[in-house]
Amino acid sequence: MSVTNPLVKDLKGWIRKLTENTAEITDDNPDLILLCSSLEKCFQLGVTMRITSSVGYPKSADAWHWLEELGERNERFLYSFTSAVESVSQNLKVESSIGKLRLLIRICLTKKCLHMPVQLLVRSPGMSLDHYEPNSILGDEILGEIFLSALLQIGKLQFKLNLKNARFLDDTWQLPKCSSIELVPCKSLGISVCFTKGKALIINVHENSVAAEDDKIQIGDVLDEINGQILTGRSRGKLNKIMKKTSGLPTTLHIIKYYSEATNDLYGPIANLIRSSGVERLQKLLKRPMTSPKKIEIPRIINKVNDTLSANAGCKVTYCGNISTGTEGDVKQIESAIWRLLRCQEFVSIPVRFESLEIGIRVTQQSDETVILNQSYMEISSCGRTANIPEYFAYIAGDTNCNMATNFNAFVFHHRKENEVQTILQSLAQGFHRTHFAHRAPTPTVARLK
Structure with missing residues (x-):
């Protein structure tokens, strides 16, 4: 047993x-x-x-x-x-x-x-x-x-979580930014919404209305609650009735933001709502400039307890930079990602040490041991190289676990010895088998592209 x-x-x-x-x-x-x-x-x-x-x-x-x-x-x-x-x-x-x-x-x-x-x-x-x-x-x-x-x-840890932020738990653990806003007593909020998949997408914020003050509410946000009442598809046509119940009193709204101010990235599930809404004025939000790949910060999720290798372990390679692959993280993206990076201005050449640890990888600068990348195998969705330039290899990682991620980036490296590249890719494959055990998650792909 x-x-x-x-x-x-x-x-x-x-x-x-x-x-x-x-x-x-x-x-x-x-x-x-x-x-x-x-x-x-x-x-x-x-x-x-x-x-x-x-x-x-x-x-x-x-x-x-x-x-x-x-x-x-x-x-x-x-x-x-x-x-x-x-x-x-x-x-x-x-x-x-x-x-x-x-x-x-x-x-x-x-x-x-x-x-x-x-x-x-x-x-x-x-x-x-x-x-x-x-x-x-x-x-x-x-x-x-x-x-x-x-x-x-x-049970000994202290958790202080916003339990109101639950609207997209059906889709993902990755929760959006949200805020509670209190407006002065008014007869009209100055907000127009459309219901898409049971959620109230804000399609217009009327000029000079109480909702337009300080730009706290924006087109593309989701109106989640009004005075504590949750809005669903059944609320369609009842918003005026909901407002009348609290006429002459301050109005409290719970708003889910369609993008993160910290990263400037759209929240994936809301982006999908916008696509399916069919509202033309919302579609331009999908073209919102995303964070430059060079500025993307990958959260440190490696388990320190399992970092048993010494700082001098690993393989010496050259880090060439990273580039976005959008919402796709499969192995088919690797070849094009490598070529796109090599041809763009984001290409760098930094001598690093590549380590395959117990549940993730760590990349440190050879010059001062500064950690550049520190990621879990559960974030990594695929890895591989191309037959045309086999000395270049890459892995693709999501902004969270690969089965929940909505944004992916390819991280590209170079090693002059082809057999060493193959060894590194094999170590990544072994890491997948040790840690990628979610029975509902897609299996990360390791392949050599033709």
């Missing part, structure tokens, strides 16, 4: 890293999304399909269903968890079982109660096998206890 699992190992690594930060963990923490993603994968691994008792139809194999059933028991010792389940069930911002599970994880992190359902599951004889396959984390007695121990450790 196996007593180890790479998912649990990865989860414990992110817990250790977050433990290093004594301050409150907020949505701005770059490691939060990796912790949450690891938790989701642990809960989802090996979950069995259920049959509804009422009509006899099967439920999808998602952890949310058994967690919801457990919350509905309303056990007194599960009060915090039951409250969290009720909050998710009543929240109109999430519709899918995946979105509900993600919101539940965020709420339970804040309430420090994520261990409660797992503790009941693993310590009730036979209960775990009602919901999980025997070879899964929660279906295995020993792994279940190890997972529970990790969750108890998470």
